Amino acid sequence: MADLTGPVDVFAWALHGHLIMTRGRLEHYRAGEFLGVLGCMGYNGRFGTQDDGVDGCTAQDYRFDFQQTIDITDASRRVTIQPNDELRMVCEFNSIGRDDVTRAGFGSEDEMCQMYIYTSPGEHVTTNFAFTSQAVMTVDDDRGDAWEAEWWSPSG
Numbered sequence: 295m296a297d298l299t300g301p302v303d304v305f306a307w308a309l310h311g312h313l314i315m316t317r318g319r320l321e322h323y324r325a326g327e328f329l330g331v332l333g334c335m336g337y338n339g340r341f342g343t344q345d346d347g348v349d350g351c352t353a354q355d356y357r358f359d360f361q362q363t364i365d366i367t368d369a370s371r372r373v374t375i376q377p378n379d380e381l382r383m384v385c386e387f388n389s390i391g392r393d394d395v396t397r398a399g400f401g402s403e404d405e406m407c408q409m410y411i412y413t414s415p416g417e418h419v420t421t422n423f424a425f426t427s428q429a430v431m432t433v434d435d436d437r438g439d440a441w442e443a444e445w446w447s448p449s450g
Contacts, residue, residue, distance in 0.1 A: 297421035298377040305372055306412035307333035307347065308363040311385055312405050314396060315356050318385040320409045322373060332373050333364070333409050336386070346371060358402070363412075375413070383409050 309318045317336020322329040331341050334351035344350030346366045354360075366372050375381070385407035389396050397404050413419060 298375065298418050299420060300415075300418040301374050301376050302413035302415065302418050303372045303374050304332060304366065304411050304413050306363050306365045308361065308410040309333055309335055309356055310361060310406065310408040310410065311356060311358070311387070312402050313358050314387045314389050314392070314405060315358065315407070316386050316388050317356050318383070318407060318409065319351070320411070321382040321384065322375070323380040323382065324376065324378075330373075332381075333411065348373060363410075383407055 307320070311318065319334040319337055319341070320332045322332050330349045331337070331351070332348055334341055334344075334347045336355040337351045338353065340351075342350040343353050345352065346368070347364050348366060348371050352364065387396070387405055398406060400406070
């Protein structure tokens with residue numbers, strides 16, 4: 295994370311999408327090595343279950359009508375992000391049953407894939423908002439087959 299001047303600890307997170315988002319996770323990498331997930335909903339079978347969504351996923355899948363901020367109350371479980379670490383946001387959507395094209399946007403019928411992380415100390419963060427520069431797309435087709443097209447790989 296080039297926008298950090300020093301390490302920051304993540305003490306809470308919130309996943310945000312709209313009506314057809316089904317699950318999401320934030321992956322943490324250092325020097326190209328996968329360190330774990332942070333802010334994970336809906337991937338219990340892959341990462342296990344943890345109430346705080348760190349190194350495991352919350353028990354519930356993502357639901358548009360039940361968005362929440364998850365506190366990492368146990369300080370020993372807080373994730374430290376260092377300058378030059380990389381974060382990869384992955385979201386999955388299910389548009390089966392929709393007749394129209396789903397577009398990225400701010401309306402509830404549009405979609406987005408966002409993770410808000412709450413960090414301290416604040417003075418180490420130089421930019422308060424960041425966008426990804428490379429996309430990852432996961433498609434769940436009408437047969438229930440999931441496949442992932444990636445245009446991203448951790449540097450290192």
